[in-house]
Amino acid sequence: MSIDFTGATAIVTGAAHGIGQAITYGLASRGATVWASDIIEADPTDDPATGGRVVRRVVDVTDKGQLASLAAEASADSGRVDILVCVAGGVRGQVGQPIEDVAEEQWHAIYEVNLKGAFLSAQAVVPGMKAAGGGRILVISSGAGLGVSLTGIQAYGSAKAGQIGLVRQLAHELGPYGITVNSVAPGLVRSNPDSEAQWLAMGDERQQQLVESIPLRRLGQAEDIANAVMFLVSDMASYITGQTLSVNGGR
Numbered sequence: 001m002s003i004d005f006t007g008a009t010a011i012v013t014g015a016a017h018g019i020g021q022a023i024t025y026g027l028a029s030r031g032a033t034v035w036a037s038d039i040i041e042a043d044p045t046d047d048p049a050t051g052g053r054v055v056r057r058v059v060d061v062t063d064k065g066q067l068a069s070l071a072a073e074a075s076a077d078s079g080r081v082d083i084l085v086c087v088a089g090g091v092r093g094q095v096g097q098p099i100e101d102v103a104e105e106q107w108h109a110i111y112e113v114n115l116k117g118a119f120l121s122a123q124a125v126v127p128g129m130k131a132a133g134g135g136r137i138l139v140i141s142s143g144a145g146l147g148v149s150l151t152g153i154q155a156y157g158s159a160k161a162g163q164i165g166l167v168r169q170l171a172h173e174l175g176p177y178g179i180t181v182n183s184v185a186p187g188l189v190r191s192n193p194d195s196e197a198q199w200l201a202m203g204d205e206r207q208q209q210l211v212e213s214i215p216l217r218r219l220g221q222a223e224d225i226a227n228a229v230m231f232l233v234s235d236m237a238s239y240i241t242g243q244t245l246s247v248n249g250g251r
């Protein structure tokens with residue numbers, strides 16, 4: 001299956017490393033101009049040569065004004081934003097605790113970036129997509145939003161479930177404008193310090209049990225997640241909307 005994004009403009013949030021980085025390179029290597037944004041700076045000299053272009057910007061997805069500026073700059077450059085991929089999220093350094101010990105700020109920190117961030121990012125690009133007559137919005141949710149989270153973090157499981165609800169609702173609202181809205185739900189990927197710590201904390205025996213519970217007998221990699229995203233934001237997926245695709249080796 002060959003997918004070509006030549007001439008397309010994409011915004012990726014949470015693009016500095018891990019899954020967002022893999023999605024950025026996947027889009028750019030297929031010809032897209034990618035506005036790769038993150039709250040932390042990424043070194044553009046680390047970016048490999050691609051068929052397209054990677055433009056790095058520091059943007060906080062909890063800040064509506066910063067997202068509006070990003071969308072305006074991207075569409076001034078090429079006339080429109082065709083694709084938005086919301087990756088910014090994660091557990092923000094937290095670990096599972098009994099509910100009675102969770103501070104309200106911890107709850108909010110995870111909700112802000114995962115759920116409000118996806119909402120505000122979509123809000124920033126939708127007017128342009130409507131004017132252009134179509135677009136693709138893709139949210140990286142999680143298996144934690146479909147079942148019980150391995151992290152044990154209440155806010156994470158519920159914010160990820162919230163993202164899946166947001167995707168369903170936006171698909172319904174934006175379908176008449178030719179805008180598809182879908183989500184990819186990864187299983188555990190050792191793509192960031194938090195998921196690496198989670199993996200190490202399991203110890204040998206539980207790690208082995210986890211891998212053996214996965215029909216494809218391995219953990220996913222950032223590129224596995226990016227590959228699913230490439231399909232869902234391509235023309236080939238023009239009749240798919242409101243869906244959440246689990247990319248988890250079958251577990």
Ligand SMILES: NC(=O)c1ccc[n+]([C@@H]2O[C@H](COP(=O)([O-])OP(=O)(O)OC[C@H]3O[C@@H](n4cnc5c(N)ncnc54)[C@H](O)[C@@H]3O)[C@@H](O)[C@H]2O)c1
Pocket residue numbers: 013014015016017018019020037038039040059060061062087088089090091113117140141142143144185186187188189190191192193195
């Ligand atoms: N790694 C996993 O096991 C796994 C599993 C399921 C879902 N996910 C989801 O995949 C996404 C990417 O995860 P990852 O593993 O690549 O982790 P990651 O921590 O590398 O990715 C999250 C990115 O979001 C950025 N970010 C954080 N707050 C932000 C903000 N306010 N504004 C903009 N950017 C911000 C971070 O700097 C980071 O680059 C997350 O949404 C995560 O919840 C990850």
